[in-house]
Amino acid sequence: MNIRLYMAQRLSAIIMIPLVFGHLGVMIYAIQGGLSAGEILSRTQGSVFWFMFYGLFVIAVSVHGAIGLRTIMSELLRWNDIALDAIMWGFGLLSIFMGARAVSAVTWL
Amino acid sequence: MANTNDTMTVKVWRGDKNGGAYQQFVVPRQDNQTVLDVVSWIQQNQDPNLSYRFACRVGMCGSCAMMVNGTPRWTCRTHVNKVLDANTLVVAPLRNLPPIKDLVADMDPFFDKWIDAGGHHDPSASRYDAMPQIAPDDAQRAVANESIECINCAVCYAACDTVAHNENYLGPAALQRAWTLYNDEKVNDTDAVLAAVSGKGGCHNCHSQGSCSLYCPNELNPMRAIAGLKAATIKHQLKRGR
Numbered sequence: 613m614n615i616r617l618y619m620a621q622r623l624s625a626i627i628m629i630p631l632v633f634g635h636l637g638v639m640i641y642a643i644q645g646g647l648s649a650g651e652i653l654s655r656t657q658g659s660v661f662w663f664m665f666y667g668l669f670v671i672a673v674s675v676h677g678a679i680g681l682r683t684i685m686s687e688l689l690r691w692n693d694i695a696l697d698a699i700m701w702g703f704g705l706l707s708i709f710m711g712a713r714a715v716s717a718v719t720w721l
Numbered sequence: 722m723a724n725t726n727d728t729m730t731v732k733v734w735r736g737d738k739n740g741g742a743y744q745q746f747v748v749p750r751q752d753n754q755t756v757l758d759v760v761s762w763i764q765q766n767q768d769p770n771l772s773y774r775f776a777c778r779v780g781m782c783g784s785c786a787m788m789v790n791g792t793p794r795w796t797c798r799t800h801v802n803k804v805l806d807a808n809t810l811v812v813a814p815l816r817n818l819p820p821i822k823d824l825v826a827d828m829d830p831f832f833d834k835w836i837d838a839g840g841h842h843d844p845s846a847s848r849y850d851a852m853p854q855i856a857p858d859d860a861q862r863a864v865a866n867e868s869i870e871c872i873n874c875a876v877c878y879a880a881c882d883t884v885a886h887n888e889n890y891l892g893p894a895a896l897q898r899a900w901t902l903y904n905d906e907k908v909n910d911t912d913a914v915l916a917a918v919s920g921k922g923g924c925h926n927c928h929s930q931g932s933c934s935l936y937c938p939n940e941l942n943p944m945r946a947i948a949g950l951k952a953a954t955i956k957h958q959l960k961r962g963r
């Protein structure tokens with residue numbers, strides 16, 4: 613962990629705080645209101661707001677998770693820097709890819 | 722607490738960097754007895770070959786730290802009454818440092834990191850300049866003062882799990898020293914101090930669990946000092962704009 617990774621870790625955490633609460637709120641709203649999958653999709657598809665909301669969420673989670681995983685592997689298994697950077701980038705890019713697929717599936721027309 | 726037993730069991734780690742084992746001794750109990758007294762008694766009465774380190778015996782020099790029943794302590798100021806568990810003491814060399822022999826740990830990594838973290842004086846003026854006048858109640862001086870009583874005993878270093886899992890980590894004492902220097906007006910290049918603590922083994926590895934502050938025998942707070950360094954390095958980085 614150096615200062616750049618540390619700052620990326622903290623910045624992604626700050627971004628996630630409101631998004632996590634927003635996400636929880638959305639879930640409760642959708643369940644309480646008894647929205648069907650079709651009704652949810654009709655609200656999210658084509659919505660720039662939900663695209664930005666969950667798009668940003670996916671990026672922040674991917675950055676935060678990847679750096680966290682790097683630290684865990686470093687301290688638990690004492691991997692060398694090359695292996696650590698490989699798993700950080702691999703996990704981070706995979707999360708972004710999978711997250712982007714999910715976000716595009718719900719927000720694109 | 723009154724002493725009810727005449728003797729106690731003391732298990733002492735014997736060995737070197739290649740490994741070792743605990744050797745058991747029976748040592749007379751006394752009402753006022755420190756762990757260092759116990760170790761000295763064994764060396765003087767049972768086995769003159771036992772190696773251990775001490776100097777001042779009054780908590781000033783920082784050379785007597787050992788693991789006592791699994792906890793890092795300054796042994797000259799640790800009363801047996803306080804730490805005896807089931808009438809037994811288990812004494813071992815400090816954790817997180819390579820053992821040299823018996824209870825003597827190799828302090829080189831600890832002091833090397835002290836230097837790596839910028840822990841040397843880089844004066845802002847020469848002897849021909851006037852002495853800087855620093856008011857005792859100056860706020861920044863007060864922050865610097867908080868940590869100057871460090872005796873380099875490495876108790877915090879032995880207590881820190883991040884040191885245990887990350888060989889590059891500079892550790893609580895060295896980082897705390899860097900924080901003192903950063904706040905010292907007489908230090909020339911505080912940017913260099915921040916650079917020294919921002920690398921791979923720097924302050925950002927600290928998990929803020931506070932074992933260092935819990936076990937420091939001088940009740941210093943390296944965790945708070947490291948938090949100060951984290952904030953200062955980030956401010957500095959943002960100012961540089963990259």
Ligand code: SF4
Nearest residue numbers: 881927928930931933
């Ligand atoms: S607070 Fe930081 S320096 Fe102190 S013991 Fe924990 S990880 Fe180590």
Ligand code: SF4
Nearest residue numbers: 871872874875877937
């Ligand atoms: S900070 Fe405390 S425990 Fe650590 S070396 Fe200094 S005096 Fe010892």
Ligand code: FES
Nearest residue numbers: 778782783785797
């Ligand atoms: S012998 Fe000096 S601090 Fe214990």
